[in-house]
Amino acid sequence: MGPHRRGHCPRGHGPLQAATLLGKTVAHCQSCKGLWLSQPVFREFLAMQARSVLEGGESTPSKAVSLPRTSMMSARALCPECGNVMTRRVYGSFSGILIDICERHGVWLDDNELRAIMRHIVIAGPDFARQLLEGR
Numbered sequence: 001m002g003p004h005r006r007g008h009c010p011r012g013h014g015p016l017q018a019a020t021l022l023g024k025t026v027a028h029c030q031s032c033k034g035l036w037l038s039q040p041v042f043r044e045f046l047a048m049q050a051r052s053v054l055e056g057g058e059s060t061p062s063k064a065v066s067l068p069r070t071s072m073m074s075a076r077a078l079c080p081e082c083g084n085v086m087t088r089r090v091y092g093s094f095s096g097i098l099i100d101i102c103e104r105h106g107v108w109l110d111d112n113e114l115r116a117i118m119r120h121i122v123i124a125g126p127d128f129a130r131q132l133l134e135g136r
């Protein structure tokens with residue numbers, strides 16, 4: 001792993017590009033399709049999906065998506081903002097989705113992980129959706 005470069009892809013692909021997703025500004029990597037979301041934007045995306053589950057708008061989970069083999073990628077992802085090694089964690093309790101988190105700055109999602117998380121919220125159901133909204 002080379003020295004930390006601010007605003008660069010944690011998977012080592014160079015500068016992240018700004019993009020708009022669901023009305024929010026995010027950063028993404030054109031090489032690996034990874035997404036960098038600030039903590040508030042990540043929480044807002046989760047809340048949007050949780051509200052949608054509670055309103056009954058998302059009763060059918062979207063199609064399963066295939067995830068990249070994160071475990072085979074470089075073990076340590078550095079936060080694009082502070083350069084600290086991010087914490088790798090399974091999202092939720094049983095999703096199997098591994099995400100990299102800097103508690104201070106944001107969340108790194110590899111290709112398809114945001115879609116997988118959105119799907120997981122639907123599958124986990126209303127109780128999980130309520131916890132998400134209350135835990136904000």
Ligand SMILES: [Zn+2]
Nearest residue numbers: 009013029032
């Ligand atoms: Zn990348």
Ligand SMILES: [Zn+2]
Nearest residue numbers: 079082102105
């Ligand atoms: Zn950070």
